[in-house]
Amino acid sequence: MIPHLACLLGVAFWASSPTAIKFVLAEMPVWDAPALRFALAAMVLWAAAVALGHIGEVRRIGWRPFLAGLVDPGIISIMAYQGFLLTAASHGTVIFALMPLIAALFGRVFLKEPLAVPTIAGAGLALVGVVLLVSSQDSAGASSLTGDLLLVGCVILICGAQIPLKRVATLHGRPLVTTAIMMSGAAAATVLARLIFGDNAQPLAWTSTASTETWIVFAYTAIVISSSSFVLYNYALRHLPVARVSLYSVLQTPIGVPLAWAVLGERLSWVEVGAAALVIAGVAIPVAVAVRARRAAAV
Secondary structure, X not given: OHHHHHHHHHHHHHHOHHHHHHHHHOOOOOOHHHHHHHHHHHHHHHHHHHHOOOOOHHHHHOOHHHHHHHHHHHHHHHHHHHHHHHOOHHHHHHHHOOHHHHHHHHHHHHHOOOOXXXXXXXXXXXXXXXXXXXXOOOOOOOOOHHHHHHHHHHHHHHHHHXXXXXXXXXXXXXXXXXXXXXXXXXXXXXXXXXXXXXOOOOOOHHHHOOOHHHHHHHHHHHHHHHHHHHHHHHHHHHHOOXXXXXXXXXXXXXXXXXXXXXXXXOOOOHHHHXXXXXXXXXXXXXXXXXXXXXXXXXX
């Protein structure tokens, strides 16, 4: 029960991420925001590990989570920030809901796992929804095809990274220390990207003009979304299959789209509403069939 609650809470945090990122990027440069976010998240997690006496686990766990963190969330977050700079937060929440279906397809291609008919049907339905979504330019959130495609690429990379992350979580446990090492890898990747591509003529000049609200939301992305949700995610991965964990991501759309409307004023056109409904239905179909089959088997 606790691993499932961890998934639900983690997904709720992640669903707010597109809106929070869009809010922060209004005043923070796109290369600075992820670098500072993961640096702060790593510091918070290491401080918690020291306070709880878990720091001795670092040698046992090793630096494999650091390498995983370079990619997820490191490189993936760089792509995501660039994507959210170019498209609507509501589009991002819908696209990220595709994770269960893409994870199932990855399982078929790379692990030779069977692909059930409901999954194939759901994938087809969701694909139609995504095509409608990325082809629509009616959103008040200034969506763009380039931004949408960057986010689709992020989802594909996340699903690919889940397999090594599952192995790390299963082998080592200690989600707090594992996540601290991961965030250190993410910080290294994003700080390096900032040094290469960011504005080094006047570094952090924006800090003197950023509003209090921006700093609060930025702290939320670092401490709550990055630190807490990844601890919850690593805990859930230790106790649940990857496919089961991925299923919870369908909840990002019904949580994230209303949040983008309430905070950012983004409004979906009827085409985009229909696209979001198709994606939700496509992900929900195999989930509903699987739940029904388990209940029938238990009777």
